[in-house]
C-alpha cells in the first residue's frame with residue numbers, strides 16, 4: 001500500500017484520542033493524484049465471476065466520477081455497494097448495463113465483461129445487453145400503463161411470448177416471483193401507477209425479471225419505501241439470488257448486511273474496500289470503511 | 299440565557315405584529331388590482347361579444363312574403379303546352395311583377411314600380427322555376443307562394459329600419475314601408491330560420507349570401523394544414539428533443555424556430571406567393587396553397603409546444619423503458635409520446651385554431667376571391683371564413699353588416715369548439 005496516511009481535519013477531530021493509525025490508511029481526499037495510486041483492499045476478484053470490471057474510469061465531461069475501479073460480481077451472489085452520497089455508486093452500477101450511454105457527456109473507459117464478453121465492444125448491442133442485465137431504479141418508475149402491460153412490455157418487445165396464453169404465463173410468474181401476484185391478480189388492467197410505493201417497486205422488479213435477465217442491478221430500491229415494504233423487497237432479493245446475480249446499491253448498512261454476500265465500499269469515486277459482507281461489517285480493514293459503517297460520516 | 303431568549307422572542311413578536319397589518323393590507327390591495335384587471339378584461343370582452351351577437355343574430359332569420367302568383371303562360375312567354383326547355387327559360391320575374399302590381403295598383407310610374415319590385419328577392423324567379431319544373435301542371439293556374447323578401451324589405455320587417463328618420467336617409471322608402479305594412483297586416487309576411495346562410499356561397503345580394511363556400515374552403519385549407527403541420531411538427535419535435543445531438547447547429551435551429559413563431563403572418567403569404575404560386579405554379583386562390591402557407595405558419599407553434607410536452611415527460615420513464623431493453627425509438631413511441639400526447643394535441647389544436655382565424659397570408663395568395671360555388675377539392679378556387687368576413691365587412695350594402703357579425707359568430711363557435719376539444723383531449727388523456 002503506497003498511500004500517504006493523512007486524515008481530513010474533520011475526521012481527525014472526530015477521531016480525537018482514538019488510535020487511528022493502526023488501520024492501514026486514510027488519505028487526502030482532495031488529491032486525485034494520490035487516489036490514482038490507490039489499490040482496493042480486500043477481495044475484489046472472485047473465481048468464476050458473472051461480471052467483471054477492470055480499471056474502469058467514468059467521466060462526466062471534465063469531472064471524473066469513477067477512478068480506476070476493478071471489481072467482480074460472482075455468479076448468484078448479491079453484491080452490495082455502499083458509500084457516502086455522490087461517491088459514484090449509481091454511476092458504477094449504471095456502467096454495468098450501459099445505462100450511462102443516455103447521458104451525452106458521460107464517458108466510460110476500461111473493460112467490463114459479462115460472461116467474459118466485453119459489453120462496451122462496438123458490436124455489442126445495448127438492447128441485448130439490457131435484456132440480459134436488468135435494472136431496478138431508486139424511485140419506483142412503473143410505466144403509466146396497466147399492471148399487466150408493465151410486466152408484458154419487455155417480453156413483448158423482445159418477442160419472448162408467442163401467444164397470449166404464454167404472455168399471461170410470463171406475467172403471472174413474474175408477478176409471483178416479485179411477490180405481488182396475490183395482491184394485484186384482480187386488477188391487472190388497473191394502472192401500475194395507482195399502486196402503493198412498495199407495490200410499485202415490486203412491480204418494477206417483476207418487470208425486470210419478466211425478460212429473464214441474468215443480472216439485476218438495483219439502485220437504492222428501497223430508499224423511497226417504508227420499513228414494511230422494505231422488508232418485503234429484502235426478502236424478495238434473498239429469493240431472487242437463487243436464479244439471478246444481483247448488484248444492489250444501498251445507503252442502509254443494515255440492508256447491505258442483511259441481503260448481500262459481498263460488500264463494496266466506495267469513496268469519492270474510488271473502490272476502497274471489498275470483502276465478504278460479514279468481514280466488512282465486523283472487521284473493516286480500512287479507516288474510511290470503518291468510519292462509514294460506524295456512522296462517523298457519510 | 300433563558301430570559302434573553304424570552305425577551306428577544308417578545309421583541310420579535312412585536313416587530314411582526316407591527317408589520318402584519320401592513321402586509322395584509324398590501325395583499326388585499328394586490329388582490330383588488332387583480333380583480334379590477336380581470337373585470338376590465340371581461341367588460342371589454344362582453345361589450346365585444348354583445349355587439350357581435352346583437353348585430354349578428356338577425357342574420358339567422360329571413361323574411362318571406364306570400365304572393366298570389368298567376369302562372370300565366372302568355373306572360374311567361376311560353377306556349378300552352380311548353381316543353382321542359384321552354385319552362386326552364388321562361389320569364390318568371392314577369393309573373394312576380396304582375397302579381398305585385400295586381401296587389402298594389404297604387405304603384406304608378408317607372409320608379410315606383412321599380413321600388414315595388416324591389417320588395418322581392420331575385421331568388422323568387424328560381425323558386426318559381428323550380429316549382430314549375432317539378433310540376434308543369436301549375437301553368438295556367440293560380441297559387442299562393444311564399445317568396446323570399448329582398449334584403450332591404452327584410453331589414454324593415456326585422457325592425458332594423460326606423461320610419462321616423464328622413465326618407466332620404468334610408469334605403470327603404472315610405473311607399474315600400476306602406477306596402478310592407480299592408481302585407482304584414484294581411485298575414486302575408488313570415489320570419490323563418492335562414493337556411494340560405496348555411497347552404498349558399500357568397501352572393502352580390504345580401505339575402506342570398508351564405509358561408510357554405512367559405513366553410514368548405516376553411517375546411518379544406520385546415521385539412522391541408524393539419525396533414526402537413528401535425529406530422530412534420532411532431533416528428534421535428536421528437537427528433538430535436540430525443541435524437542438530435544446538442545450542439546451549435548441544433549441551438550441555431552432552436553433559436554430560428556422560436557424566431558419563426560414571431561414572424562408576421564403576412565410574410566408567409568408573400569413566401570407562398572413567390573414560391574408556391576410563382577415558382578411551383580400551384581393554382582392560385584386554392585386551399586392547397588393556403589394550407590401549405592398556414593402550415594408553415596403553424597409549424598413553429600406545434601414544434602415548440604410538442605417539444606415542451608415531450609420535455610415534461612419524466613426521465614424516469616425513459617430509464618424504465620431503456621432498462622428493459624427497449625430501443626430509443628420504441629422508448630419514444632411506446633412511452634414518451636403517449637404521455638406527451640395531451641400536450642402535443644393541445645398545442646396542435648391551438649395552432650390549428652390560429653390557422654383558422656388567419657387572414658393576412660391568404661389575401662396574398664389570392665384566397666380573397668368572390669366565390670359563389672362550394673369548392674369540391676383542395677385545388678378549387680375558394681375563400682375561407684375570416685376572409686369572407688373581411689369581404690362582407692367591406693361591402694357597402696347594409697344587409698352585409700349582419701352577415702359579417704353572423705359569420706364572426708360562426709367562426710368563434712368553431713374556435714370555441716376547437717379549444718373545447720383541446721381541453722377535452724387533455725382531460726381524457728390525463729385520466730389514463
Ligand SMILES: Nc1ncnc2c1ncn2[C@@H]1O[C@H](COP(=O)(O)OP(=O)(O)O)[C@@H](O)[C@H]1O
Pocket residue numbers: 060065083084085086087088089090091092103
Ligand atoms: N448526469 C450527471 N452529470 C454530471 N455529473 C454527474 C451526473 N450524475 C452523477 N454525476 C456526478 O458523479 C458523481 C457520482 O454520482 P452518483 O453516481 O450519482 O453517486 P451516488 O449514487 O453514489 O450518490 C457525483 O459527484 C455527481 O455529482
Ligand SMILES: [Mg+2]
Pocket residue numbers: 089090091219
Ligand atoms: Mg445514487
